[in-house]
Amino acid sequence: MAGAFEFECLAQCSQTNARVGVFSTPHGPVETPCFMPVGTLATVKAVTPDQLVAAGAGMILGNTYHLHLQPGENLVAAAGGLHQFMSWKGPILTDSGGFQVFSLSALRTITEEGVKFRSPRDGRMIDITPEKSIQIQNQLGADVIMAFDECPPYPATREQVELATERTYRWLKRCISAHNRSDQALFGIVQGGIYPDLRAKAAVELTKLDLPGYAIGGVSVGEPAEFIPHIVNATAPLLPKSKPRYLMGVGTYREMARAVAAGVDMFDCVIPTRLARHGAVMVQGERWNIKNAKFRDDFQPLDETCPCYTCQNFSRAYLSHLVRSGEILAHVLLSIHNLTELIHFNKRMRKAIQEDRFASEFSRWLRDDAMVESER
Template identity: 70%
Template sequence: MSNHFSFQPIAQSSGTKARAGVFHTPHGIVETPRFMPVGTLANVKTITPAQLRDTGAQMVLSNTYHLHLQPGEDIVAGAGGLHKFMGWNGPMLTDSGGFQVFSLSDMRKITEEGVTFRSPHDGQIINLTPEKSIEIQNNLGADVIMAFDECPPATANRQEVEAATERTYRWLERCITAHKREDQALFGIVQGGVHLDLRSQAVAALTQLDLPGYAIGGVSVGEEPELIHAIVHATAPLLPYNKPRYLMGVGTYKEIAMAIASGIDLFDCVIPTRWARHGTAMVQGERWNLKNAKFRDDFQPLDASCPCYTCQNFSRAYISHLVRSQEILAYTLLSIHNITELIRFTQKIRQSIINDSFAEDFASWLT
């Protein structure tokens, strides 16, 4: 790990693999375990960077694929990089675009060189290679950048998953060669589908490259939750203890708690803001549809114990009214609360790990 980055585990939970740590980046620290909000297009949907900071967010994500299409990495670089462009001065991560490209299954072609696809914006043919993904991310300037990987769908057979896992490794080697900035940490991604032996082999190969951090990818692409837990439980402890471990695309209470128990440090998911745009609040791990009639005259806050701006100032009845009226403020207030909710959940888990009471305090989420 370069002088710009370090990771120190500071506490270990008895009876589980959960650990609390501190990840140092050029734009500040991340206290792990931690949920990271997603700002796909250099914006966490419907909220400002100041509101985002108030949720307790420390590190946020943006997306290589989407920013390449609009506005283009040259525009972002011209603004002084992603941090200045979007007004966020904390740690930031960009994913490689691999997941988005592979979700365009009817519009793309995979070869050893990379992926060719047709832009959904204007129909232009775009070639995204490991080298191009790294070049874009170097221009965007996030603290952590992700290797370009092949993410097989949950329906892929073993032979297809094996080929994708091997190609992911070869692409990673090319990403390492292409990477030009010491102030950006390049993380590798463990693929392998639901095949635990392939996951184990991938970890063994990737960790030989001694990267600053590692991610588990290719989960939450259609598998049953039990399979996700099995993959993470088997794979996370194999990753280096002194490097951050990132589980991509996971964002429910149970998934987060069980992944932390397996030794994961970082999470991201679009759930808090996506649910907000559907009028849904996350409260103590439950999903509340604010369109329900019972909320029309309920003048309590969403959660009286929540310190967020929404809960401190507005009632369920008011938010229900905004949702029913399709007022944009509804989505802002719900996004603020939902993000705060998940970050508070990971903060509470962190404190319980430091107190060595995690297994007891969060037992209801670990079964």
């Protein structure tokens, strides 16, 4: 589909590499910078599609590894693909499953051919190769699909990271050969661990393949948080300006703001719904435990400036009551707020870049001494 996946840069910050763009997909445009809610098993946990739309979500994610295990790509394809299956009309991205294979499967064997692992659901042995990952994603039918990569955990030796990065490149070329749908954009993933020279080498090699977009992978895998901006700053400027840049698995104010300043366009993270399931909320970059005693009789909204359904209708006291009572509604309302929080943080960055006040307005999060979300 010629022109279906064009990226247009609409505005640029004069003091940083931050930019505003729009990424065209068959299911609509994606305005960047953007935060993409994670719908691992064809659902963003505890949130309906209508609620996602109300929260401002554009593109959302599904996961190849989990959907392959349950319900299986054949069933999703028979339903008409992920969009039909989960009743989501906007763009969808599927992660290749590489991160999950390496992080969730205790019993696995990695070879040049691919990965063999034992299913955590029924114990059967499963083979995932680059070709298999692409075949699954072709059947799932997302707008953007990710190349199957080897994601080395932290800590790992330089030799281990170098071997994984080289294998990721070889696997990417196999993914390109296996990919057969013109209505899906295949993104490559830059690995390289904490080593800037390995990241640079990988970025140069991948960009020669002229893919529709590129991701920075292998962060938030256990490395100290202060390493992330150094990795991003060393990698993002090497990726094509004419293509979207996606930082995988990141979702804190500080990490997103600093990555946007480096030129990153897209983010995803499970933090909003995971925190909600544990009774935690994100408010103006702080992380609050809503079960704390001080919220028991606090009748203010979580954030009076937040446009979400939760903040417009319920008090901190009520939300604290729901969490203390173990009510399922707590997961719903807290998830709605947390998702809206991160989506609208990106929308605020977008507006600030357009008006060339990003560097000043978001300086709190761009400083080297800026703290990750604090606990209240």
